[in-house]
Amino acid sequence: MMHWHIVCDFDGTITPTDVIDNILERFADPSWTDIEDQWLSGRIGSRECLSRQLALVQAYPAQLLDYFDSVRIDPHFPAFVDHVLNLGATMDIVSDGLEQGIARILSRHQIPLLPIIANGLRQVDQNRWRIVFPHASDACRAASGNCKCKSTPSGRRVLVIGDGKSDMCVAQTADFVFAKGRLAEHCAVNGIPFARFDSFAELPGLLASLPHSPSAAIVRLPLEHQELSHHV
Template sequence: MPHKLKFFCDFDGTITKNDVWVNSLARFIQDKEAFNLVCDDFASNFITARECINRELELVENFSFDKFNSYLDKEELDDYFFEFMDYCKEKNYEIFLLSEGLDYYIDYILSKYGIKLKRFCNNLITEKINGKITLKAEFPFSDENCTYCGMSKRNILINNTNDLYGEISILIGDGVSDFCASNYADIVFAKGKLASYCWKNNITYFEYNNFNDILKKIQKLEAMKRIKVRQTASMLRRDVFLGG
């Protein structure tokens, strides 16, 4: 049975060149010391992703959609992402966008580039109080059994990978929000903090700088017939289905 590849891609700093949250949204945060403290608390596992996101949004001041959009207009995609998408379309491979970020800026950037992808992320909720816009997030793809993640990339990957049909899950990421899912993916492309996590936890991964690196490696693995299910990941996926 020929394998069907399914790509599960992070957004900030993976599909985009920059971390959009830090590069654009955090411009509205004046108290950088408080912002850095929240980031440090999250990195040290003192708070969950949900707490981190909403605490950071509480720090936003003088928010304006017009100004935010002007920042988003300057955000760029990886130089080779369109080439990667074309290859996936040609081979009938699916791409899922998984992000701990917010729907508003993800949809804005995708629309700017005319891209339509299956995307799973958190929702930005706005409210106007005394003439000021306040922000908070909702988490439609959280896992009730996981208090850490805001958006369970693991669940999306597992629910969209069918071992019986020869489907191979490929995770592409760079950060903390990709840690959990990397244990359940058959193939992992990693950089930054995700690469460090995989190395420390004995998860086989391919390091990359851009989507050209990923595309070349996939084509090479296909030519060598080296794409296959990672048994450890398959067993973990099965355990989740069985409630383990």
């Protein structure tokens, strides 16, 4: 794995649910769902979507921290991180979510220190917030708050691990993808080399099927892990 760099999504991938969606469900005006529908239909990008949605949140800092401390992660993720780092791979958490929440959640689960590339949350007044996008790009094809393609290093083989719409663009340029949810459907329909997974417990075995040399071609995974048709 020493020639591989892993780009790992957070919400819905490391966590079973989406952290921002849960914040919105708890603390935002219900009109956030109308904005979500505009994003899902492709009428707006995620940057505009998140800006408008987070402006609807009313929550004190202690309320947000209490929520972050309640978030569960895949119980096999910590062992997976140790495994890939011991193999010599590099790994970033690259998310269109909130850096502060991701850092607190991972720290609470004793995850080794990993680079986190995500959006930022800024307090406007006692219980109002805005989101900032330090990793945005005007050239981003998905108009994302965090351009995941921009965060992908050159000169390394790239493995994307993700589950949803924010991962679709970077998946198209990756050498391989471990996918679940909507990302798996996208990879199947668009002919992107990938393996479907449900838990990080499966991934060490899938990693063993990847080539170790940067000049090697992607090997075929065992049949049970392949997605060979458009059927989901």
